Amino acid sequence: MIMAFRPFGDFIPVAPTSAATMQKYSGMLEEAVFEMWQIHGFGSAANGFLKVIDPDYYREMIGEYLPHRDMAPLFATGLGDIVVASGGGYRVLQYRYSRISGMSSSIRHLGLKITSAEWREEIYASAPYDEAAAAYGPLTAPADFDDIYASPLPFPAGGSESVEFLTRSRIFEHIALTTQLAGPIPFTG
Numbered sequence: 007m008i009m010a011f012r013p014f015g016d017f018i019p020v021a022p023t024s025a026a027t028m029q030k031y032s033g034m035l036e037e038a039v040f041e042m043w044q045i046h047g048f049g050s051a052a053n054g055f056l057k058v059i060d061p062d063y064y065r066e067m068i069g070e071y072l073p074h075r076d077m078a079p080l081f082a083t084g085l086g087d088i089v090v091a092s093g094g095g096y097r098v099l100q101y102r103y104s105r106i107s108g109m110s111s112s113i114r115h116l117g118l119k120i121t122s123a124e125w126r127e128e129i130y131a132s133a134p135y136d137e138a139a140a141a142y143g144p145l146t147a148p149a150d151f152d153d154i155y156a157s158p159l160p161f162p163a164g165g166s167e168s169v170e171f172l173t174r175s176r177i178f179e180h181i182a183l184t185t186q187l188a189g190p191i192p193f194t195g
Contacts, residue, residue, distance in 0.1 A: 014051035017058075020148045022047040027062060031078065035091055038113045039080065052126065054145035055084040055135050064088070067178045071185045073099065073106070073193030080113070084135040084145050086154045086180045098130065101181045104162045104188040137169040145174075156180045162188030 023043035031039070042058065050057045064079035065072070072079070074092060077099075081089035088099045096110045107129070126132040138155035139145070145153050155172040157165030160183060165171065185191075 014046060014056075014058075016053070017046050017049055017051045018054075018146055018148075019047050019049040020151050021049070021060070023060075027060065031061065034078065035080075036113055039091070042113065050146055050151065053136075053139055054150065055126065055130075055132055055139075057082045057084075057151060068181050071101070071181050071190070073191045082154075082177055083130055083132070084139070084154050085130070085132065086156050086175075086177050086184070087130060088181075099191055100131070101184045101191065102156065102161050103131075104184065104191055106191055106193065134167045134169065134172060138172045141169055142172075142174070150174075152176050152178065154180060160184035160187055 028040060028043060046058060048058050048060050059079055059082050061078045061080060064082070068079070068088070069075070072088075072090065077090040077092045077097075079088050079090050080096070083089075086101050088101070090097055090099060094111065096113060098107045100107050123132075123136070135155055142155070145151075145155070153174050154177045156175040157167065157171050158173060158175075159165035160180070161167065162184065
C-alpha cells in the first residue's frame, strides 16, 4: 500500500478542497495532488511561505496573467510566485523576476523538498520572505492567506528585495502590477 502524501508537518488549514474541485481536475493532475487536497485542503505551510491554493479561485483572479491558459495554479509563495501544473509537470512562475524557474515531474518531489529551507532558497529564492517573516511576522493566519511580502515597486521595474523595502501586499494586485510594468512572463511550451 502506498503511503499518503503528507509533506507538510506545519500545515495550517484555511478551507477544505471541494468535491467539485477534485472532480474537475480528475485525470488532469497526478494522484498525489488529490491526496494532498484530501489530507490538507487549502492552507499554508513552511512558516506561511507556501500556500496550497484553490486553482479555480486563482484562475479567476490572475488567469489573464498566466503564460498559458491551460496552467492550473496549485501553490503560491509568500513572495508572489505561483507553482502551476503544466504539460505533465510543475513550473514555478516567478512574477517578481518575470521568469519561469524550476520544473518537476512530481508533486511528491516538490512536497518532500519544501520542508528544507535550503531547497526553498535554491528553487524559490525564499530568503527575502524568511527575513521579512522574522522582521514583520510570518503570513500564517487565515486572514493573511492572500498576502505576500513584496516591494511596492516590482523587481523588474527597479524595486529592491532588501527586507526594509518589503511590505505586505495582496498577491493578485502584485501579479497584475508586475505584469503591467514588466510584461508577461515569457513561455516557450
